[in-house]
Amino acid sequence: MILSDKTLLKMLEAKSLIIEPLEKKQVQPASVDIRLGNTFSIVEDSSTGIINLENEIKYKTITSDTYILLPNQFVRVLSFAQTFIRRYKAFFIYQINKK
Template sequence: MILSDKTLFEMIEADTLQISPLEKHQIQPASVDIRLGNTFSIVEDLPSGIINLEDEIPYKTIVTDTYILLPNQFVLATTMEYFHLPDDLTAFVEGRSSLGRMGLFIQNAGWVDPGFHGEITLELYNANRCAIELKAGRRIGQLVFAKMDSPAIHPYQGKYQGQKGATGSRVYLDMEKQR
């Protein structure tokens, strides 16, 4: 069941759903607007020119209020908001149609697990032929929350728990678990 603004307000008031910082106007009829943070990360050039899934990937992190996303460029960004979801709530990350119409693709694998807490890392891609100026604090997307039929037996405790800033891939940790 997707949560309404009424339920979102109640959960935030009861502190069962935590979003910080949050302004009341961010709560929409069936979602919460998310804003762009000021941290951006890009994959650093590798001598081999090949990203290997078994090794840690080096990123260059930039803290700035304005970032120029060049045509066909990919960058990781973060939300301004820090979220703490209870064990019976999940969320979907959705981009804004207005930005998609400019060629800005926003994704983050699209899913926030129950029990997650942290800022949400967004993958941004400029599919346009023109550069796009990104500014911290700008509405970049929304979270749609859904109530689960019961609390998760194993709420999220993964490798991105508690993340702050534009967090690079930690897929290499999957390989370490298999060793």
């Protein structure tokens, strides 16, 4: 589902979507720009596009201001959005379930 900037702003205001810290200029027409850090952990063997969680996952960690994500590659990177780091250790947007 693609959400408009108006819908995203309403969700942020209603706290059904939480991104902290967030500057209003990060909200784009159909997305929210997430500011990433400069430390990337790259899964060493993701050539098959499948990661078996039963085996130890080996990462190569690099520090760089830019990174080009290759097809079928898995990369872990921290964001400046503290809510994501504290709750999820990732940079994905999450939506709160209302029950």
